[in-house]
Amino acid sequence: MGENRNFSRRGFLRSSAIGAAGALMGTSTLANDSNRIRKEPVIIKRKLGKTDIDVPVVSFGVMRSDNAALVKSAFEMGFVHFDTANSYQEGRNETMLGELFKSYPRDSFVLATKVYPDDIDRQTGAMGPGATKESILTKFETSLKRLQMNYVDILYFHGVSTREVALAPQMLEAFDELKKQGKARYIGMSTHQNEADVIQAAIDSNFYDVVLTAINFKHSQADLIKQKIAVAAEKGIGIVAMKTMAGGFMDRERQRPINCSAALKWVLQDTNIHTSIPGIVAYDQMIQNFSVMESLELTEKEKADLEEAKLVAGLYCDGCSQCLPQCKKKLPVHEYMRAYMYTYGYRHFDNALTLLQELGGSSNPCGDCRVCTVICPKGFRVAERINDVARLSDVPRELVV
């Protein structure tokens, strides 16, 4: 895989941004090493599959930022690839980028955006009659106007969750037309649901140049996704990683942050992953993310931090449904996990109670089962949680609302 290490092309980094960033990080661990912030930072670049795009392994997910000064600083620091979408901030995210980048040479940055058609169920991925080629073309024209550009470097089919949608003929036709018109240099698709199947569809399609996929050290399907990524990369598909920080926190109270540098390194150690787009909203995050390129090797502490975060089972059931065939009582285990999340994560007792009542309302659903046969991929002690939350069924609704 084409990987090279070089130094920032911009003297700016040494003379200004990092200097200020070093001061910015004055109270952080990074700033404790003043030598570290004075030297030229290493930038590791990888080629995005068979495309001609060669970018740092750390890119900039713009979705959370409406701060043009931050994005500008990132660009001048050495970030090259910026990722947005037609739908972010109802289009204002693209507009902000358009205003910013209009004064820079078009070939000095890589811009990726995403569109999805009208009439698509964002949860199931099912497409209705309104999911037409024209809806893609119209939305993308709007994106180009907002971005004040004649073309984007990567245009993603946004949020694909099924093979059928990935290969829908009218979608492929629309994206192909845009590529032939030169309005999108490369076509990709983004996925954060049913990722393995979707990546396989991209491989089979012989159409997509890039895949943007959710992947992180806590992902319950990480091994499978990485297998598919390897096959896709071997075939020349560029791989971009998102959701690399696994939610950012390991606990339901959001008090115990994940070691983000370690999480990012975990992803980037896989050389089949060509770049990543962590969301950045602050200068210290920007510096921290960029600095992981100094060494992608995980330190012993970082390894320990990731192990700890994995062991903390967390709260969120991602609905993989592997529990269903394992339960002797045939309970909808994942739904009980959702009720547990409503109760302890969000204190939405009404939602939890409604859900429990839909499930039958028993306060002892496990009944006389002595040994739980369910092995949750996320490590949830499901019997314990079910027995815990199901007791809410006995609480009168009047007390809950």
Next chain:
Amino acid sequence: MFKKLMMTNLMLAVVLYVHAGDSGLYPQIPGWKMQEEKRVYTAGDLWELIDGAADIFLSYYFQDLHVAEYTSKEQIIRVELYRHATSENAYGIFTAERMPDYPQVNIGSLGYKSQGVVNFMAGTYYVKIMSAGVQEVDESTLAMVAKQVDAKLAQPVGLPDEIKLFPEEGKVYLSDNYIAQNFLGYSFFHAAFSARYGDPGDIQLFVIRSTPEEVQKMLDQYFTMLKEDKVVRKNGYFVINDLFNGTVFLKQQGNTLIGVLNTNNEEVALGYLNKVAERIP
């Protein structure tokens, strides 16, 4: 243990969680059938619906999203109720997505419309009403639904008090907003209200309110981050050379930090600082 925790939680719930369930959120609309399946999204799964756009909602302390659909013949109206922790946060995400050039409508707070869409703010809710289907839903029907949703939510009307601190003269229309976290890209700054001024509207005024001690702490952190020679102390205000954000004029008045960005004209900046300071009760 569970019992104790549960009782505590239930007491909290009685006080804090006033919803009577989904049925209490949605109005019955004559001629329209509300679908049985109503979805609730939380911070853990909002991305399933809106992908990466979820991140910015979370930064405004998103609580949950209630979604319902109404159908009539081949038309669909979809109601999305994004609930945030405070009305300031609802205002923040609303203004982060607001399109100033869309026509305003008198629904909720700051309602506006575009083709097939009516969006407005209502208390802690950011409400999106949108239509889909083979036949386009006419504007009056959409407005009628929006008004009924607003009435059903029965939230207080109005905007955060801090907006009143910004002088109307010279303010760019609908440029006011609220940044909940990482204002100016710095994690030590508390949430800020801001608005744009002048022609072509580049000058940015901002206001951060907290306790006097917290305001002082923010200033200390900011000045520590900057080198000493980047901060010039003037009579009652500061002129700061911020590498990332350019020249920043700052003034502390009690529990309020007032700032001006994007101008190098000290006289102009000072004028704005003083105008805001005069409006602080």
